[in-house]
Amino acid sequence: MRIGDVARRTQVPPRLIRYYEQQGLLEADRMSNGYRSYREEHVDRIQRVAGLVQAGLPTRLVKVLIEAEDAAAHDEPTCPQETAELLAAELVPIEERIACLTRSRDTIRDYLQRTNHEAELRRAAERHSA
Amino acid sequence: MRIGDVARRTQVPPRLIRYYEQQGLLEADRMSNGYRSYREEHVDRIQRVAGLVQAGLPTRLVKVLIEAEDAAAHDEPTCPQETAELLAAELVPIEERIACLTRSRDTIRDYLQRTNHEAELRRAAERHSA
DNA sequence: GTAGAGTTTGACACTAATGTCAATGTCAAG
DNA sequence: CTTGACATTGACATTAGTGTCAAACTCTAC
Numbered sequence: 001m002r003i004g005d006v007a008r009r010t011q012v013p014p015r016l017i018r019y020y021e022q023q024g025l026l027e028a029d030r031m032s033n034g035y036r037s038y039r040e041e042h043v044d045r046i047q048r049v050a051g052l053v054q055a056g057l058p059t060r061l062v063k064v065l066i067e068a069e070d071a072a073a074h075d076e077p078t079c080p081q082e083t084a085e086l087l088a089a090e091l092v093p094i095e096e097r098i099a100c101l102t103r104s105r106d107t108i109r110d111y112l113q114r115t116n117h118e119a120e121l122r123r124a125a126e127r128h129s130a
Numbered sequence: 131m132r133i134g135d136v137a138r139r140t141q142v143p144p145r146l147i148r149y150y151e152q153q154g155l156l157e158a159d160r161m162s163n164g165y166r167s168y169r170e171e172h173v174d175r176i177q178r179v180a181g182l183v184q185a186g187l188p189t190r191l192v193k194v195l196i197e198a199e200d201a202a203a204h205d206e207p208t209c210p211q212e213t214a215e216l217l218a219a220e221l222v223p224i225e226e227r228i229a230c231l232t233r234s235r236d237t238i239r240d241y242l243q244r245t246n247h248e249a250e251l252r253r254a255a256e257r258h259s260a
Numbered sequence: 261g262t263a264g265a266g267t268t269t270g271a272c273a274c275t276a277a278t279g280t281c282a283a284t285g286t287c288a289a290g
Numbered sequence: 291c292t293t294g295a296c297a298t299t300g301a302c303a304t305t306a307g308t309g310t311c312a313a314a315c316t317c318t319a320c
Contacts, residue, residue, distance in 0.1 A: 056186030088250035
């Protein structure tokens with residue numbers, strides 16, 4: 001799969017995919033002609049990275065996060081103290097972000113319901129599942 | 131309360147408080163000498179705004195959001211169709227952000243536990259409640 | 261082989277969010 | 291009255307994340 005295909009599937013412009021790679025958040029195989037080559041596995045990763053960046057995490061942190069996720073997935077039994085501290089320190093701001101966004105989501109939902117705009121809610125939900 | 135006090139309490143630098151005000155996300159009373167003056171009520175608002183911005187929402191949207199929250203709080207019985215659509219459209223990306231962050235949070239937690247770094251977890255939790 | 265679509269890298273530009281600094285004003289304390 | 295801490299506004303700089311463009315290359319299809 002080439003970069004354009006992945007871009008279409010993930011909705012992440014090629015420009016950004018390259019950027020994330022350059023920042024060390026992503027890796028890509030290369031074909032004999034130099035083109036980047038992606039597998040299914042990469043698609044997930046790209047969506048994940050893009051999602052975190054959009055959620056306001058600086059790429060520097062995203063990198064630490066996904067590296068930890070990789071380690072977790074590989075059942076790494078150990079984790080350097082330094083990394084553990086870094087991750088733990090990130091936990092708090094992340095939870096604050098979640099709380100903040102959750103509150104907004106709830107408020108919006110309630111508000112739309114109370115002002116009789118369930119139609120919009122439904123339409124949004126549909127596009128979500130699509 | 132002057133801007134410096136609020137800044138200390140919210141951990142939001144004065145520079146940003148002024149910036150948010152300039153972007154129309156905040157309002158402040160003025161004292162006779164021109165200094166901005168804040169009440170308890172404003173402290174919440176500032177934290178809320180800063181939280182949303184940190185969560186990756188552009189100030190333009192934060193503005194819409196908090197205006198809706200205000201309207202909801204005042205029990206506004208109506209809501210222009212246009213605003214409803216805007217809010218509904220925002221719901222999806224917000225939920226995606228929440229999902230993305232939640233997943234990271236869970237992964238981090240699990241990982242730290244499995245690698246025997248509960249100590250860091252606890253320390254983070256403490257600072258959270260502090 | 262030529263055209264066209266997609267790729268590469270690299271440069272430049274732009275925006276939003278922040279940091280920082282300068283010049284000036286206010287006010288409380290010594 | 292002077293000093294020091296904090297405020298004001300406004301300008302400028304920086305950073306991160308993106309958009310966009312150019313020059314050159316690859317490959318497919320005609």
